[in-house]
Amino acid sequence: MKQVQADAAPRKLYGVAAEFETPADLLAAIRALRQRGYARLDALTPFPVHGLNEALGLRRSPLGWAALAAGLAGASGALLLQWWTGAVAYPVVVGGKPYFAVEPSVPVTFELAVLLASFAAVLGMLALNGLPRFYHAAFHHTRYQRASDDAFLLVVESDGPGFDAARAAEALRTLGGQHVEILEEECDRPS
Amino acid sequence: MATVSQPAETPLVLGGLTPAEVTRRVAGIVEQKTPRAWWAAFAFTGSLTLVLFAMLGYLVTTGIGVWGNNSPVGWAFDITNFVFWIGIGHAGTLISAILYLFRQRWRTSINRFAEAMTIFAVTCAAIFPLFHVGRPWRAYWLFPVPNEWSGMWPNFRSPLVWDVFAVSTYFTVSLLFWYLGLVPDLATLRDRARTRARQIIYGILSLGWRGSARHWNHYEMAYLLLAGLSTPLVLSVHSIVSFDFAVSLLPGWHATIFPPYFVAGAIFSGFAMVVTLMVIARWFFGLHHLVTMKHLENMNKVMLATGLIVGYAYAVEFFIAWYSGNPFERFAFLNRALGPYAWAYWIMVACNVLVPQLFWFRRIRTSVPAMFVISLLVNVGMWFERFVIIVTSLHRDFLPAAWGMFRPTWVDLLTLAGSFGLFLTLFLLFVRFLPMISMSEVKAMMAAEETP
Numbered sequence: 071m072k073q074v075q076a077d078a079a080p081r082k083l084y085g086v087a088a089e090f091e092t093p094a095d096l097l098a099a100i101r102a103l104r105q106r107g108y109a110r111l112d113a114l115t116p117f118p119v120h121g122l123n124e125a126l127g128l129r130r131s132p133l134g135w136a137a138l139a140a141g142l143a144g145a146s147g148a149l150l151l152q153w154w155t156g157a158v159a160y161p162v163v164v165g166g167k168p169y170f171a172v173e174p175s176v177p178v179t180f181e182l183a184v185l186l187a188s189f190a191a192v193l194g195m196l197a198l199n200g201l202p203r204f205y206h207a208a209f210h211h212t213r214y215q216r217a218s219d220d221a222f223l224l225v226v227e228s229d230g231p232g233f234d235a236a237r238a239a240e241a242l243r244t245l246g247g248q249h250v251e252i253l254e255e256e257c258d259r260p261s
Numbered sequence: 262m263a264t265v266s267q268p269a270e271t272p273l274v275l276g277g278l279t280p281a282e283v284t285r286r287v288a289g290i291v292e293q294k295t296p297r298a299w300w301a302a303f304a305f306t307g308s309l310t311l312v313l314f315a316m317l318g319y320l321v322t323t324g325i326g327v328w329g330n331n332s333p334v335g336w337a338f339d340i341t342n343f344v345f346w347i348g349i350g351h352a353g354t355l356i357s358a359i360l361y362l363f364r365q366r367w368r369t370s371i372n373r374f375a376e377a378m379t380i381f382a383v384t385c386a387a388i389f390p391l392f393h394v395g396r397p398w399r400a401y402w403l404f405p406v407p408n409e410w411s412g413m414w415p416n417f418r419s420p421l422v423w424d425v426f427a428v429s430t431y432f433t434v435s436l437l438f439w440y441l442g443l444v445p446d447l448a449t450l451r452d453r454a455r456t457r458a459r460q461i462i463y464g465i466l467s468l469g470w471r472g473s474a475r476h477w478n479h480y481e482m483a484y485l486l487l488a489g490l491s492t493p494l495v496l497s498v499h500s501i502v503s504f505d506f507a508v509s510l511l512p513g514w515h516a517t518i519f520p521p522y523f524v525a526g527a528i529f530s531g532f533a534m535v536v537t538l539m540v541i542a543r544w545f546f547g548l549h550h551l552v553t554m555k556h557l558e559n560m561n562k563v564m565l566a567t568g569l570i571v572g573y574a575y576a577v578e579f580f581i582a583w584y585s586g587n588p589f590e591r592f593a594f595l596n597r598a599l600g601p602y603a604w605a606y607w608i609m610v611a612c613n614v615l616v617p618q619l620f621w622f623r624r625i626r627t628s629v630p631a632m633f634v635i636s637l638l639v640n641v642g643m644w645f646e647r648f649v650i651i652v653t654s655l656h657r658d659f660l661p662a663a664w665g666m667f668r669p670t671w672v673d674l675l676t677l678a679g680s681f682g683l684f685l686t687l688f689l690l691f692v693r694f695l696p697m698i699s700m701s702e703v704k705a706m707m708a709a710e711e712t713p
Binding site: 093112113114115116117118119120122123126128130131133134137151152155156159160162164165167171174175177178180181182184185187188189191192194195196198199201202203204205206208209214215217218219220 | 418464494
């Protein structure tokens, strides 16, 4: 089936997209499409829509684990740094204090843990989302501008099982989608 | 849809704005022709910023003696200004992170604004210790990086080094948090851009954000994580700043109440600064529908609460000074209230303890001119608090032979004024080029309020 598609279409397809006016319409359309077996759906929305992850069957983001790992690395790195510089590389007696002790090491350990965990959260988010990415087929939709303003685009992606552009477009139309458009991966865009 | 059972509370967005109108109003501020008043304000604050640079240049080329610092008052305006500006920043993180975790929806209209304030305030703060070291070109010695003295490392047992880590982490994480929040709004500006330059600049800054459901899934997790990380971070920063004092053995500084006392004071002064700036921006840009009286009133309530904590801390300091039985402690505090800097002490008490009590009255809490004046007075009071803590504790040493007085020089005064210039200039650039209200968050909040 996929093979036939690739042969039939001269350009690679990204999917078929339609515009919906409210979050409720969008969620209803997603549920209906998923019931009909459309597994590869995406939505472009101006704000995070409550219930969208569940409707699309998206799994909980694993970023928390990345932040935890980075935080632990930051904390242990900080402890190692303070021990090595203070007790091994450059031991100097200051005010009769021990070269290394846990108590005075707490602030720097904490700060470095937070610093690394924060970077992991933000850079991990960008990596998981494939950003920065300055070109995407979704930008070709004529109503794309509204997806960052007040409308909601629902995309049936072409890599789903048994994808057929005409059938997907028809399904979106019957569910109330406006401006149903087929989006191609590459296109000679007039500048 | 719009008339679904409205909760009894006052709505947070007035005037029945639709999401499209939110975009138009907020993005419109960035897209309109630069107002004349903006140029006038920018010319003024820009000149003040040049004064700051001139003063710093004079300091670097001449020496630290151009400031009024002396022995015994080795820390004076510089550290006062440092603690003052760091404290201002704390309200931004409190609003963006702590109120987010507590699901306080009213934070949504003001968090972007307050986060910007945090970053600019910390920028101003960082200047002072940097130049107070005397040789700012050696500032990298503060960090554990190899330097020309091979094998020399920072002393990690010193609170001053903790401070370097706390402030630089705080600045970096605040910047990340702010930028993360900005990305979807920058995409909105990119999509609305009419000129090529705007398309390219906002296009690059928005990183190609397209609002995909999968993006939002990771994005919201990243936002939650940063809120969760920033919350203990902001508490740690002013605690560590207070360690600069509390870990020393000086009467007036060596007190276990310092960390919570400093954190409460920081939030107090930060909220005052948010109110000062927000009242002006709301009036000038006509944001009454998005920044409502409820927002302002809530901020005034926070000021009232934290002001009470600060007042309590002042009282406890005196009690402990008496209760400790330590004559040096007793002297330090009596000297604060009755000594040569008593005028500064009583300005502090009047502005921080007495004036905010007016916020008990609803009429004052909801009066824009009244809250503007009170917030200015709180800022004055909180600056004097740091001045009192630092200078009165230092100027009377243990031996009367080592007593001294601090008088600011003209360089001290102009550097302080110049730091306000830098802060306000950065703020003006922010309101001109970036959306000062988080459009995506306001729209999400409106959607959530419609379907509770």
